[in-house]
Amino acid sequence: MNFLRKIVRPKTKDDEEFYYDLKTLLNFKPVQLNHYKRAFIHRSLKMTDSKGKPINYERLEFLGDAILGSVIASFLYKEAPRGNEGYLTQMRSKVVSRENLNKLGKELDLIRFVKSNINQNQVGENIHGNIFEALVGAIYLDRGYNYCHQFIYDQVIIPYVDLQKLENKISSYKGFIIEWCQKTKRKYLFESYEDTGKQAQKHFSVVVFIDGQKIAKGRATSKKKAEEMAAKRVYYAFQKEINNS
Amino acid sequence: MNFLRKIVRPKTKDDEEFYYDLKTLLNFKPVQLNHYKRAFIHRSLKMTDSKGKPINYERLEFLGDAILGSVIASFLYKEAPRGNEGYLTQMRSKVVSRENLNKLGKELDLIRFVKSNINQNQVGENIHGNIFEALVGAIYLDRGYNYCHQFIYDQVIIPYVDLQKLENKISSYKGFIIEWCQKTKRKYLFESYEDTGKQAQKHFSVVVFIDGQKIAKGRATSKKKAEEMAAKRVYYAFQKEINNS
Incomplete structure (x- = not known):
């Protein structure tokens, strides 16, 4: 346990603040902060590692997009037992639409974590959805699929996906x-x-x-x-x- | 353990044969055979449940496609640390191309499990890839994400995905x-x-x-x-x- 605590315990004051903010956001303890830090680094910072490899959230965005897609697919498979493949595909596109993901990233106020070299107005609307996806990617690398599943249920499906409402079963x-x-x-x-x-x-x-x-x-x-x-x-x-x- | 054995043990002679064939194919014990059975039921059978809901592999195909996509994404993320988002997206499309999935389904000879009402020549080439995806969906429902991950590594990534070769690092x-x-x-x-x-x-x-x-x-x-x-x-x-x- 002491060993774990050492990994978990953030090293600097900034890290400490980030750690506690993240913990509230995620509803679980992040372990490897570096993944989450990367999820909020914009390419405009032009950050690189010792080998000259760029450090920013774009690769994590690719990963998170795929994980998100599979969690939403499994949710729809289970919750819409009468929907055929076409219906499921269409519903998934709606749920993970750029517009929805941007709304979600905004609602979680993820932009507060972003480190960038350009003005917030210049980065464009899509950054909100992109960093949401990157965050999912970071969770996957840090804690694995099941934590992503839980996070996506809590933060996407429960607040935003409403098959019952869409199918006019529950209005409130x-x-x-x-x-x-x-x-x-x-x-x-x-x-x-x-x-x-x-x-x-x-x-x-x-x-x-x-x-x-x-x-x-x-x-x-x-x-x-x-x-x-x-x-x-x-x-x-x-x-x-x-x-x- | 006895309890588990009861679930695992197939009920009829046909089931028994299917169970042992599957076990060899999957390299682990399937638990709920019904998911795997569904993965090989072609729509031409026009099978329905007691409520008139169609039973065939098409919904499982949707699910499996998404799970496959996320496992391949995580593989590429880890194995191609220098590849940017564009490269990763492109590589994933190659790996999960219709052509590749059909090749894979054929190599595993999945068609032997298919129950259909039409001639094998009439079902078209894509059935091989489609039932491979449906099988992944069935594994997900039966045993969860980690078993899919392992199966996809063993059956797709190791035999067919060759970043090293593609990047000219290893020729044999x-x-x-x-x-x-x-x-x-x-x-x-x-x-x-x-x-x-x-x-x-x-x-x-x-x-x-x-x-x-x-x-x-x-x-x-x-x-x-x-x-x-x-x-x-x-x-x-x-x-x-x-x-x-």
């Missing part, structure tokens, strides 16, 4: 969960509070308790968004019970 | 291994024998021993191919030592 997760609790005689509580932290934009957190137990949390830029996110997590946590009720 | 793995053994004072032995089994086409197996220890095996339709395959596996088994020597 909060409403759905409340109705389900009433039907199955469970007690529920949605607890919300402002949770902006160090971020520039106001944030809210919502915690959902079912029968007195904390089941899930959501955090977003509005109370309503955070509630939906938390309720959707509850939905996935109780998916088997819901399907059987 | 057998030659390379012999030279390396001589240089590092290791004893080597390439043992070959005919190993056709029940297959229609003649096959050969080659086993490589280093310092008296069995390191790797290759099996192919010619002795030379089998030797190269086995030598390449030795190369990957000793990669660290080779890079440091």
